[in-house]
Structure formats: structure tokens, C-alpha cells
Amino acid sequence: MTIKKLLASAALTALTAGAAHAEDVEVLHWWTSGGEAAALNVLKDDLAGQGIGWIDMPVAGGGGEAAMTTLRARVTAGDAPTAVQMLGFDIKDWAGEGVLGNLDDVASSEGWDAVVPEALQFFSKHDGHWIAAPVNVHSTNWVWINKAALDATGLAEPTSWDELIAVLDAMEANGITPLAHGGQAWQDATILDAVVLSLGDDFYKAAMIDLDPDALSGEQMVEAFNRMEKLRGYVDDNFSGRDWNLASSMVINGEAGMQMMGDWAKGEFLRADQTPGEDFVCIRFPGTQGAVTFNSDQFVMFEVEEGAEAQKAMAASVMNPTFQSAFNVVKGSVPARTDVPNDDFDDCGKKGMADLADAGSNGRLFGSMAHGHSVPAAVKNAMYDVVTAHFNGEYDAETAAEEMLNAVESAQ
Ligand code: GAL
Numbered sequence: 001m002t003i004k005k006l007l008a009s010a011a012l013t014a015l016t017a018g019a020a021h022a023e024d025v026e027v028l029h030w031w032t033s034g035g036e037a038a039a040l041n042v043l044k045d046d047l048a049g050q051g052i053g054w055i056d057m058p059v060a061g062g063g064g065e066a067a068m069t070t071l072r073a074r075v076t077a078g079d080a081p082t083a084v085q086m087l088g089f090d091i092k093d094w095a096g097e098g099v100l101g102n103l104d105d106v107a108s109s110e111g112w113d114a115v116v117p118e119a120l121q122f123f124s125k126h127d128g129h130w131i132a133a134p135v136n137v138h139s140t141n142w143v144w145i146n147k148a149a150l151d152a153t154g155l156a157e158p159t160s161w162d163e164l165i166a167v168l169d170a171m172e173a174n175g176i177t178p179l180a181h182g183g184q185a186w187q188d189a190t191i192l193d194a195v196v197l198s199l200g201d202d203f204y205k206a207a208m209i210d211l212d213p214d215a216l217s218g219e220q221m222v223e224a225f226n227r228m229e230k231l232r233g234y235v236d237d238n239f240s241g242r243d244w245n246l247a248s249s250m251v252i253n254g255e256a257g258m259q260m261m262g263d264w265a266k267g268e269f270l271r272a273d274q275t276p277g278e279d280f281v282c283i284r285f286p287g288t289q290g291a292v293t294f295n296s297d298q299f300v301m302f303e304v305e306e307g308a309e310a311q312k313a314m315a316a317s318v319m320n321p322t323f324q325s326a327f328n329v330v331k332g333s334v335p336a337r338t339d340v341p342n343d344d345f346d347d348c349g350k351k352g353m354a355d356l357a358d359a360g361s362n363g364r365l366f367g368s369m370a371h372g373h374s375v376p377a378a379v380k381n382a383m384y385d386v387v388t389a390h391f392n393g394e395y396d397a398e399t400a401a402e403e404m405l406n407a408v409e410s411a412q
Contacts, residue, residue, distance in 0.1 A: 025310045026055035027299075028074070029085035030067040033245035035267020039331035043135075046317050046326075052310050057081055062244045063186030063371065064090075075099065080302035083314055086132065087295055088123050088373035089380070094300060095126035101301040101308065103130040106315045115337040119365055120296050123373070132298035133315040135324070136333035137356055139292045140262040140368045141194040141285040144248070144269065147278060149176055149257040157283050161198065161227065164286045168234045171257035179234035180256035182242035185384035188228075188391045189370035191260045192383075195227050198287030201364055207404075208369040211379065211412070217405035225390055225397035231260075232391055240392075251280065260285060262295070262371065266332035266348055275346070282348035284355070292359035295371030296336060382411035 025047065031040045044054045059067040064087060071084055086094070094100055107113065107130040116124065116134060124132040143164075150157065153170035171178040181187060197204040199220050206215035215221065236256070239247075248268040250256035259265055269280050276282055283289075299318055301311040317323055324335040329344050334352045342350045359365040367373030372380060386407050390400035 023051050023310050024053040024055050025082040025307060025314050026057055027083045027085070027314075028057040028059060028067060028071055028081040030059050030061055030064045031085065032058050032060040033062075033243075033264075033268060034271045035245070035269075035330070035332065036264065038271060039267060039327055042323070042327045042330060043317070046320075046323050047314060050313055050317065052313055052317075055082075062182075062184065063190075065186065068377070075302070080304070082304060082307045082311055083299045083301050085297055086300045087297065087371055088367060089376045090372055091123050091132050091298060091300055092126065093376065095131050099303055100126070100131040101303045101311055103133060103301065103312070103315050106130070106133075106312050106319075110316055110319055112319060115339045117336075117338060117360055119294065119360065119367075120298075120336055123296065124298060132300045133318040134296045134298045134336035135318045136328050136331055136336055137294050137296050138262050138264060138331075138333040138371070139294045139352060139356065140190050140371060141197055141288045141291070141293045142263050142265070143194075143258050143260050143283050143285055144251055144265050145258040145281045145283065146251050146254055146256070147280055149174070149251075149254060150281065157281055158286045159283075159289065160286050165230065168231075168257070172234065176254065177234075177236040177250060177256040178258070179231060180247040180250035180259045181235040181239045182244045182247045183235075183240035183388075183391070184242075184244075185388040186370055187244055187247075187261070188387045189380075189384050190262060190368075191231060192224065192228060192387050193293050193368050193370045194260060194285035194288060195224050195231075196221075197291055197293055197366070198285055199224060201291055201366070204291075204293070204366055208374045209366065211375065211408055213405055213409075216408055217401045221401040221404055222397045225395075225400040228387070228391060229397060232393075262368075263332040263334075263348070263352055267330060270330065270332070270346075276348040282351065290355075290358065290362070291364040291366065292355055293366050293368040293373075294356070295368045295373045297333070378411045379408055382407035 059070045120134045124134055149171055152174050153167055155167050158164040158167050168178040203220045206212040245268050247259050248265045251259045252272045274280055321340050324337050324340045325344050328335050334356055342353050386403045389395050
């Protein structure tokens with residue numbers, strides 16, 4: 001039975017078996033950390049104000065791998081959620097299966113085409129139809145540094161690889177964990193995104209977007225893995241399996257000096273009542289200022305008989321300019337719309353919005369591989385395996401570069 005028929009039979013079942021309240025939306029997502037939950041509450045409250053009830057379907061696991069596995073099981077069982085948090089190429093994959101709802105009428109009445117950047121529309125549309133509502137733009141080439149720990153080194157915010165190593169060495173000499181990290185594939189890959197980008201836009205595009213064999217296995221990729229190995233030397237012994245927000249906490253409390261992570265990390269600093277420039281500093285991964293690797297959280301709506309109106313109301317809420325500001329101020333991301341003022345954003349948020357606009361206009365905006373915006377999931381997961389094997393010492397840099405090409409070729 002095709003997925004479409006499964007969904008139709010599920011809808012019929014729901015109708016006959018007494019569906020939930022017509023205005024309810026069941027939302028599958030992976031926003032389970034403190035900062036993420038605080039941002040999600042902004043959406044829940046917004047919908048509640050419209051009489052739309054929220055049935056929560058959280059699937060813990062940063063980066064969304066577990067959530068996507070759960071989603072596949074739900075849809076295969078003919079029980080798709082009303083709305084799903086989804087990233088980049090996962091949206092394109094699901095759209096290709098013809099099971100996502102059409103949001104064109106909301107998009108045209110709300111004028112989405114004029115305010116959503118092309119880089120996002122590439123993922124929000126399928127065959128020219130809107131099938132997803134983007135709630136934000138995150139970017140991944142950030143470093144979050146404990147301000148007191150940086151000051152204690154006597155060094156400035158690093159802007160190059162050598163300066164970064166000098167700061168990490170000084171933090172180590174000061175007796176703290178220089179680099180807070182969670183040993184999970186998507187987190188290792190998030191750092192690789194930034195390391196590859198710091199070796200040049202052309203290299204990032206060739207390796208992570210065009211999957212050029214020479215870029216994947218050549219000298220620059222060897223250098224990228226040498227740098228990953230160097231960074232591995234600055235994490236603590238208990239990094240394996242650590243959730244990303246626990247690594248953020250290590251920087252927040254001064255146990256560690258910095259974390260290389262997307263700007264959802266800022267949501268954790270804000271939850272701890274920390275202020276940019278006073279308690280922590282946000283910088284672009286050294287060598288990447290001016291460029292941005294992005295990922296956008298979008299809500300896709302599966303085709304359902306019951307709840308289509310609530311889906312459209314949710315899509316309209318997600319894209320409402322006032323909501324876009326209120327949500328992203330808390331989430332650490334920046335608005336998906338270009339017409340939202342930055343008045344309510346802190347200095348890191350304002351920097352994020354300015355960097356995104358600059359990168360977009362200068363051709364330096366690239367989809368994040370680690371967060372599903374540069375290649376399809378099969379290729380991304382193949383890269384994950386190589387990055388993690390290397391980070392855990394199974395490969396040296398030369399072998400990792402060879403395996404990168406082998407893994408990508410076998411996944412394509
Ligand atoms: C990203 C997602 C963010 C945040 C992060 C950590 O993929 O876009 O919203 O959830 O994972 O889980």
C-alpha cells in the first residue's frame with residue numbers, strides 16, 4: 001500500500017473513530033532542551049490564542065535523526081502527525097512522496113514569496129507549490145565562548161585558526177576544559193562544517209554541496225581532518241554521547257571555555273540569564289566571518305482530512321512577522337522573513353541577521369551539511385559515519401579523506 005493510500009485510510013479511521021478536536025494539531029518535533037522548549041512555548045501560546053490546541057509529540061535527539069525515524073514509522077503505520085519539524089533535504093524527500101499538504105493559499109494571502117529568501121524557498125516549495133512554512137534560519141558556523149574564560153587568557157576573540165589554537169591552549173593552561181563537545185555524529189559533523197568552511201568557500205561548496213571527488217578526498221580534506229584531530233585534543237574525557245545542551249551548560253558555568261555549535265546554543269545561554277558581551281561572546285568560527293552555513297527549521301503539514309484548517313492556521317502563525325520576532329529572539333535563530341525588524345534581538349541576534357543578509361547578497365550563504373541543507377540524508381549520514389569514526393580515532397586524516405569519498409560514492 002502506498003504512503004498516500006495509508007494516509008487516506010488513516011484519515012478515514014480518524015473520522016469514524018472520533019478524531020481529536022478539529023482545532024488540535026499534533027506536532028512532531030525535537031525541541032526538548034530548555035531553550036528549545038521555551039521557544040516552542042511561544043508557538044504553543046500563539047496557537048492557543050487562536051483556539052488551536054497543541055498535542056505534543058517530542059522526539060528527543062539533537063539534529064532530528066531520531067525524530068525523522070519516528071516520523072517514518074508513524075507515516076508507514078498510516079498515522080502521520082498534523083505538523084512536523086523538518087530540515088532541508090528531508091522536506092524535499094517527503095515532498096517527492098506526494099504526501100505533504102499544499103500551503104499555496106496561505107502563502108499567497110500572506111505574501112510569503114516576497115519575503116522568504118530564495119535559499120529557503122528552495123526547500124519550502126515542491127514543483128512550485130509551498131509545502132512547508134519556515135519558522136527560522138539557524139546558522140552553524142558559530143563559536144560560543146565564556147567571556148571570563150576568554151579574558152583569563154589575555155587573548156582577543158580569535159579570528160584565525162592559529163589564534164583559535166592559542167586561545168584553546170591558554171584555556172587548557174588555565175585548567176578548564178578548552179572545548180565543550182558532545183560526541184554524537186551530528187555534533188561532530190557540525191564542527192566539520194565550520195572547519196571545512198574555514199578552509200575556503202570554494203572548498204566547502206565543492207566538498208559539501210557539489211560532492212566533487214577531488215575535494216572530498218584531496219589535500220584540503222586531509223587538512224580538515226588534521227584540524228578535527230587537533231580539536232579532539234581539547235575536549236574532556238566524558239564527551240562521548242553528551243547532549244549538545246549539556247556541552248552548552250559547561251560553557252555557561254565556566255567549566256569549559258567554548259562550544260562550536262549552531263546558534264540554538266544561544267537559547268541555552270539566554271535561559272541561564274546570560275548576556276552577550278558580558279557573560280559570553282558569539283563569534284563566527286575563525287576564518288569563516290562573512291560566510292554562513294545555514295539550516296532552517298520548517299513545519300511541514302501532512303495531507304489530512306481532519307485538521308486541514310488548523311494546519312493552515314498554524315502555517316500562518318509560524319510565518320506571522322510578530323511571531324517570527326518573538327520566537328527567534330528566544331530560539332537563538334533569526335527570522336525566516338526578511339521584513340522582521342531586529343529591534344528585539346540581542347547583539348548576537350543582530351549579528352546573526354546582519355551576517356545572513358551579507359552572506360546572502362555576497363554569494364557566501366551555504367546550506368549546512370550537518371543539518372540537512374547541503375545533500376540528501378543518505379549522503380549526509382554517510383558523511384556522519386566517517387566524521388565520527390575519525391573523531392573517535394578509528395581513521396587518521398588521510399584515511400578519513402579517502403573514506404569520505406568512498407562513503408559518499410556508495411551513498412549516491
Ligand atoms: C538543528 C535544529 C535546531 C536545533 C538543533 C539541536 O537541526 O535546526 O532547531 O533543534 O538541531 O537539536
